[in-house]
Amino acid sequence: MLDIENVGVRYGTVTVLDGVDWTVGTSGSVVTALLGPSGCGKSTLLRAVAGLEPLSAGRIRFDGADLADVPTHRRDFGVVFQDGQLFPGRSVAANIGYGLRMRRWSRPATTARVAEMLELVQLPDLGGRRVDELSGGQAQRVALARALAPRPRLLLLDEPLAALDRLLRDQLATEIAEIVRAAATPTIVVTHDHTEAALMGDTISVMRDGDIVQTAAPHELWSRPVDAWTARFLGVTTVIDAKVAGGVVDTALGCIDLPLPDGPTHLGLRPESLRAIRSGDNADNGAMIGIVAAVADLPAGRRLRVNTRSGDLDAVSAEPVEVGAEVTLALVAERVAVIGS
Template structure:
């Protein structure tokens, strides 16, 4: 048993070096990770409270949550920067909680680029391979491949100080993946970049993941980043994973008020249940408006909270069946969309986002609109 564990630990330590000293092929997929009942305490504060999570080989998982939710703590426990108080973490079935950080073989990318200022881009990227004592020929080939992958080939001879923030972060990512690790950990790597650059690198990281096949665990508090990049998103709050699901499911069918409010913009409407037909509920607002909404979970009382996303609300210039009247309180032109706030007769405030189309003007504040949505456009929270 001890020999088996030693072999597994050796594989974690040097995942790229085979018996003949060659580098693993680019087609290899990432590791499976199993996090079981993990606990981390700081005094009386529980930062990770019996967290369990299974990550498939080659999956892109994002930990999403507000500050203090436990997402960075969980990443640090996986990296080995902090020790578990309870629980177990397994990589490809082998427990790693007693394996030192430098022997886990993970690629790591952080918010700070942490580049060596006196080394060129190529030298920074080659550094992990030099430390692993991989021969010069293989190192040069892999560095060239990785720089091309990250669109940095023309900058190989530059120092970090001669590059923009976005280029430096690309170098940091290149250094993390040059060994083609089975697992890559990313802790808010894009938070210091401006919006346009951040969106560009999001796409590059997603394409990179599809190319190298590593398992990626990505930490962010930015829900748009999580929705753009992830195979699944684990939403965290107060040391717990409160929901984990693919982006579309998480956005369209959140399981709680917290998830509905944290992931995207939300309209949460309190209503009375007056009818049921399978998964479709008929509801009535305090002002008497009747509408339908979809419900996956059973609702066993006569009150419900309904989620309607701003982009799912339709605008009408005149009353149509099922619509309700609303008074405009704010209207903003945001380029591709109009952002409109309205108040209903019962005082409920709703946010509407609609595309900017030809012939549609911003409605005046104080003007009347007629709005509505269908059962498929709303979701009853459990």
């Protein structure tokens, strides 16, 4: 359990973190993703946990023990940065074994542990290769293996995949999550990427302007963002007012059934929250009509921008639709986010 209480960090006269409270290590959650826009203080908080940034206020405890007087090398935390920071000119095995040698492991024990780590990160035959000859994805696996080799109490990953291309990032995000779960190592991963956070995190904490605004499992986070800013950061493009009565949510875009308490609420809509159907086809009752202003065929499906009396709205369509066509929009209940409820 990592407990952060009223933590502050300053760089000279600039306050980066002020009064941050955060608890990491809930039951069943091995990987916690710290998600937020660039410059919000994510990396600073991670470095403070590692002992690389002094606190101006507050305290950090791990398993109940205050870390204030514990230097970085005594905290027994593993850290992986964006560039991996491997030792150039040395072999993969030498890099992975570095922390073990610093801890005075015997040569046979070090050799055995390095081989175990190479198997874990799926690079069993690359121990003798120089790290300068590795691909970006291989280098990050080696950095992960080096951090895991001494069996750290906590693993800290700071934007570990930011320098890689999209396809490799998604693949490696899944693999890294599997690796740290196999090693049973509690892990915090800092990222600004929603997909990366969802692929890796059992729990996601959203950070804004140096403060943790929401912590939840991925599905709960997407469907129940705590406020409008969080909703928009998580991909909501439109926020609409709604009124609930008897489990029926009434909006300007029609009615849907949701198990919500009676009263006013706000819904967050992503493009997939609205289904567009050619007008004249079998559309849902009460849906809104609009004119298609733009069409984009994306890998995930066809996305539309639709002009309506309520403004421009994003929607998806399963059928070919051209610019200028009239479409009927209908809410998709399971794709709607309920804000602040």
